[in-house]
Amino acid sequence: MSRDLAPLSRDLAPLFDPVSVAVVGASDDPAKYGHAIASQALRAPHRRPIHLVNRRGGTVLGQSAAPSLTALGEPVGLVVVSVPAPVYEQTVEEALACGARAIVAVTAGFAETGAEGLARQRAVAEKVRAAGAVLVGPNCLGIADNTTELYLASDAFDLGGVALLSQSGNLALELQLAFAPHGLGFSRFVSLGNQSDVTLVDLVRDCARHDATKAIAVYAEDFGDGRAFAQAAATAGKPVVLLSAGRGAAAARSAASHTGALTTSAAIVAAACRDAGVELVRTPREMTAVLAAVAGGRRARGRRVAVFTDGGGHGVVAADAAEAAGFAVPELGPRVRERLAGQLWGPSALGNPVDLAGMGEQDPMSYAAVVRTLLDSDEIDAVLMTGYFGGYSSDSGGLGGATGTLGATELAAADSIARAVRASPKPVVAQSMYPDAPSCQNLQAAGIPVFAAIEDAARALAAVVVAEDAGAEGGAAALEPLPEPAEPMTDTGYYATRAVLAEAGLRFPASAEISTEAGVRAFARSTSGPFVLKALHLLHKSDAGGVALNLADEEALVAAHREMHARLSAPSYSVEQMADLGAGVELIVGVNRDPRFGPIAMVGLGGVFTEVLGDVVFALAPVSAARAETMLRDLRCAALLDGVRGRPAVDVAAAAKAIEQITRVAAVQYDLAEFEVNPLLALPSGALALDARAVPLVPPSLSDY
Known part of the structure; x- marks a missing residue:
C-alpha cells in the first residue's frame, strides 16, 4: 500500500484512442472470444485501420487475416491478445516489437491460477512498462470507448455519460438493461482483469479527465492500492459510484485487540467511500438508481x-x-x-x-x-x-x-x-x-x-x-496524506506504548511499573487512592483476571497484588490512580493497518462492552480533530456525550483532539498491525487515556507473552 496518494497519472490515450487496432486470435468461430471482439472492432473501420490476425491466415469475418502481427508489415497502435496461455508471452513481445503502445489481454491463466501464473504475469507487465506501453489485463473481457468509436468488447453499449470500470463483464450487460429506462449509457467500458499493469486507480484518474464521462461506476473485488483509489475518487471532480463485492466478515484470524475483532472488510470499504465522497451501493439496481440521480446535476x-x-x-x-x-x-x-x-x-x-x-x-x-x-x-x-x-x-x-x-x-x-x-x-x-x-x-x-x-x-x-460540512463528511479534504514512517517500535509493551502517546500529548493517570510488594506500597504511599492494578504482558488483561479496579487504599492494593500474582505470576504490574469512570464516557480509539487501505481508525463506545455493543465508526487514518468530532457524533450512543439522566456533558473537543493524537501516532508506525486506547475517558473537562496496546505487524507467539 503506497504512501503516495497522488502519483503521476499515466497517459492512456493509446488505449482509448489508438491509431490502429489488431485483434490477435480473431476467429470465425462464434464460441471463441476472438470472434466476438473482432466482430465489434469491425463496426468502425472508418475510424482507424482494423487488422485481424489468425495463425492460419486466410479470411476471418470476410476480411483478410494475417498469420502474425509481423506479417502485417506495418506498426500497430493497440493489440488485443486473445490467444492460448502458452503463447501469451510470445504474442505480447511481438506486439511490442511491432510498435504497440497499448495491449488488451483477454488471455487467462495467470495470477488467478497461483504463484507460477502470478510470476509469468508480472514478468510480462514489466516488459510492457519497460517498452513505454500500457496493458489492460490479462484475464479481462475487453474495453470500449463510445466517444472514440473503439469497440473491443463482446457487446455493444449505448452511448452515454457513465464510464464503467468492472471486474465483471455480465454486470455491464445487466447495467445496460437497467440504464435504458433512465436514458443512461456508457462513455467507456473497461474490464479490469488482473490489473497487472493498468490499474483501477489509473483508470479512475483518466476518466476524471475525460470530458464525455460525467460519472464513474466501479465494480471491484480487488482494489489493489485502496488508499490511492480513495484519493483518485475524492479528487475526480465527478461522481464515483462503487459496487464492491466480498465486503463480508474479514478472513478468519486471531485478533489481538478489540479493534482487530471489530474491523471488517465491509467497514474498511465503507469508511474509505465515506471519506472519499464515493457512493457505495450493494446491487446493480441500487447503482442504477444512484447514477440516474447524480446524472441530473442538482444537489x-x-x-x-x-x-x-x-x-x-x-x-x-x-x-x-x-x-x-x-x-x-x-x-x-x-x-x-x-x-x-x-x-x-x-x-x-x-x-x-x-x-x-x-x-x-x-x-x-x-x-x-x-x-x-x-x-x-x-x-x-x-x-x-x-x-x-x-x-x-x-x-x-x-x-x-x-x-x-x-x-x-x-x-x-x-x-x-x-x-x-x-x-x-x-x-x-x-x-x-x-x-x-x-x-x-x-x-x-x-x-x-x-x-x-x-x-x-x-x-x-x-x-x-451535499454534506453540510464536506471537509468533515467526505471528499478530498477528509483524506490526509499518509505521513512518512517513524522508527519502528522495538518495544511494544504497555509502558513503551504509553510513552509514545504521552509524547504526542495524550494524558494518562499517575502510574508506576512495579515487580515487588515493596514497590506496590511505595506507590500507594506517594499517591492518593483509589487504585488500579494491572498485570502486564497479557493480551487481554481483563479476560485473564489481570485487572483489579477501585482498590480503596494501600492494604487493598497489596492484597490484590498478592492474589493476582499467585494466579498469574506476571513479570511486572502497573499500579495506577483510579479515574472516576462515572464522571465521563468511556470510548475506544483504535487503528488497524489494512494491506489495501493502510491505517484505518475506529472510534466507539469503549470499556469492557466494546465488542458486545459494537457501537463503532471508521475512517481512514490519520483523522483530524474535526473529523474525529464527526465520528463521535455518528455513534449510536452520541447522546451520552451531551449528558443524560443528570450526568454532565463531556468535553467533546478534547476527546476529538485525543483521537487525532492517537491516530497520528498509529499512522506513522508502519510496523504495527493494531494500535488501541481503550478506554479513553472523555470527561467534562479534558480526556484521559486509561489503557493502551500496540500489536506488531507480525505478532509474536503466545509463548512470548
Missing part, C-alpha cells in the same frame, strides 16, 4: 424533503422510505400551506406529505402547481413525488391514455414540472406506478429520475445530498 443542500402524492397510502410509505434514507419530512409552515390551499381542493392534505386526494383527476396540472410551490419554499431541500402520476397518459392506466384529455393535460403538466425543476437548484425525484408512461418519460428526459419502486427513489435522492 440538495440539506435533508428536508417534501413528499408529494395523490394517495394517502403512497404518501405514508414514501415518508417512511425518506426517513429510512436519512431525510426529515417536516410539517410545512402556514405560508406554504396557504399557498397550496389556493391551488388544491378541500379534501387535499397540506402538511407533509402533501396529498392531492383526487385533485389530479380533476386537473392534472395541479401536480405542476404543487411541485412549483414546494420548490419555491425555503422550508424544504428536495421533493419526492410518488403515486399515480403517469397513469393518465399511460395506455395501461385506465383513464384514456396519452391521446385522451387527461393524458394530454398530464403531458403538459410533465412539461411544466420540467420547466420548474430546470429553474430551481433543488432536485426532484419521482416514483410512479407507470414509470414507462409518456409523461414519466418526459420527466426522465428533463433530468428528473423516475422509478417504479419508492425505495429506489429514496436512495436516489440520498445520493444527491
Whole structure:
C-alpha cells in the first residue's frame, strides 16, 4: 500500500484512442472470444485501420487475416491478445516489437491460477512498462470507448455519460438493461482483469479527465492500492459510484485487540467511500438508481424533503422510505400551506406529505402547481413525488391514455414540472406506478429520475445530498496524506506504548511499573487512592483476571497484588490512580493497518462492552480533530456525550483532539498491525487515556507473552 496518494497519472490515450487496432486470435468461430471482439472492432473501420490476425491466415469475418502481427508489415497502435496461455508471452513481445503502445489481454491463466501464473504475469507487465506501453489485463473481457468509436468488447453499449470500470463483464450487460429506462449509457467500458499493469486507480484518474464521462461506476473485488483509489475518487471532480463485492466478515484470524475483532472488510470499504465522497451501493439496481440521480446535476443542500402524492397510502410509505434514507419530512409552515390551499381542493392534505386526494383527476396540472410551490419554499431541500402520476397518459392506466384529455393535460403538466425543476437548484425525484408512461418519460428526459419502486427513489435522492460540512463528511479534504514512517517500535509493551502517546500529548493517570510488594506500597504511599492494578504482558488483561479496579487504599492494593500474582505470576504490574469512570464516557480509539487501505481508525463506545455493543465508526487514518468530532457524533450512543439522566456533558473537543493524537501516532508506525486506547475517558473537562496496546505487524507467539 503506497504512501503516495497522488502519483503521476499515466497517459492512456493509446488505449482509448489508438491509431490502429489488431485483434490477435480473431476467429470465425462464434464460441471463441476472438470472434466476438473482432466482430465489434469491425463496426468502425472508418475510424482507424482494423487488422485481424489468425495463425492460419486466410479470411476471418470476410476480411483478410494475417498469420502474425509481423506479417502485417506495418506498426500497430493497440493489440488485443486473445490467444492460448502458452503463447501469451510470445504474442505480447511481438506486439511490442511491432510498435504497440497499448495491449488488451483477454488471455487467462495467470495470477488467478497461483504463484507460477502470478510470476509469468508480472514478468510480462514489466516488459510492457519497460517498452513505454500500457496493458489492460490479462484475464479481462475487453474495453470500449463510445466517444472514440473503439469497440473491443463482446457487446455493444449505448452511448452515454457513465464510464464503467468492472471486474465483471455480465454486470455491464445487466447495467445496460437497467440504464435504458433512465436514458443512461456508457462513455467507456473497461474490464479490469488482473490489473497487472493498468490499474483501477489509473483508470479512475483518466476518466476524471475525460470530458464525455460525467460519472464513474466501479465494480471491484480487488482494489489493489485502496488508499490511492480513495484519493483518485475524492479528487475526480465527478461522481464515483462503487459496487464492491466480498465486503463480508474479514478472513478468519486471531485478533489481538478489540479493534482487530471489530474491523471488517465491509467497514474498511465503507469508511474509505465515506471519506472519499464515493457512493457505495450493494446491487446493480441500487447503482442504477444512484447514477440516474447524480446524472441530473442538482444537489440538495440539506435533508428536508417534501413528499408529494395523490394517495394517502403512497404518501405514508414514501415518508417512511425518506426517513429510512436519512431525510426529515417536516410539517410545512402556514405560508406554504396557504399557498397550496389556493391551488388544491378541500379534501387535499397540506402538511407533509402533501396529498392531492383526487385533485389530479380533476386537473392534472395541479401536480405542476404543487411541485412549483414546494420548490419555491425555503422550508424544504428536495421533493419526492410518488403515486399515480403517469397513469393518465399511460395506455395501461385506465383513464384514456396519452391521446385522451387527461393524458394530454398530464403531458403538459410533465412539461411544466420540467420547466420548474430546470429553474430551481433543488432536485426532484419521482416514483410512479407507470414509470414507462409518456409523461414519466418526459420527466426522465428533463433530468428528473423516475422509478417504479419508492425505495429506489429514496436512495436516489440520498445520493444527491451535499454534506453540510464536506471537509468533515467526505471528499478530498477528509483524506490526509499518509505521513512518512517513524522508527519502528522495538518495544511494544504497555509502558513503551504509553510513552509514545504521552509524547504526542495524550494524558494518562499517575502510574508506576512495579515487580515487588515493596514497590506496590511505595506507590500507594506517594499517591492518593483509589487504585488500579494491572498485570502486564497479557493480551487481554481483563479476560485473564489481570485487572483489579477501585482498590480503596494501600492494604487493598497489596492484597490484590498478592492474589493476582499467585494466579498469574506476571513479570511486572502497573499500579495506577483510579479515574472516576462515572464522571465521563468511556470510548475506544483504535487503528488497524489494512494491506489495501493502510491505517484505518475506529472510534466507539469503549470499556469492557466494546465488542458486545459494537457501537463503532471508521475512517481512514490519520483523522483530524474535526473529523474525529464527526465520528463521535455518528455513534449510536452520541447522546451520552451531551449528558443524560443528570450526568454532565463531556468535553467533546478534547476527546476529538485525543483521537487525532492517537491516530497520528498509529499512522506513522508502519510496523504495527493494531494500535488501541481503550478506554479513553472523555470527561467534562479534558480526556484521559486509561489503557493502551500496540500489536506488531507480525505478532509474536503466545509463548512470548
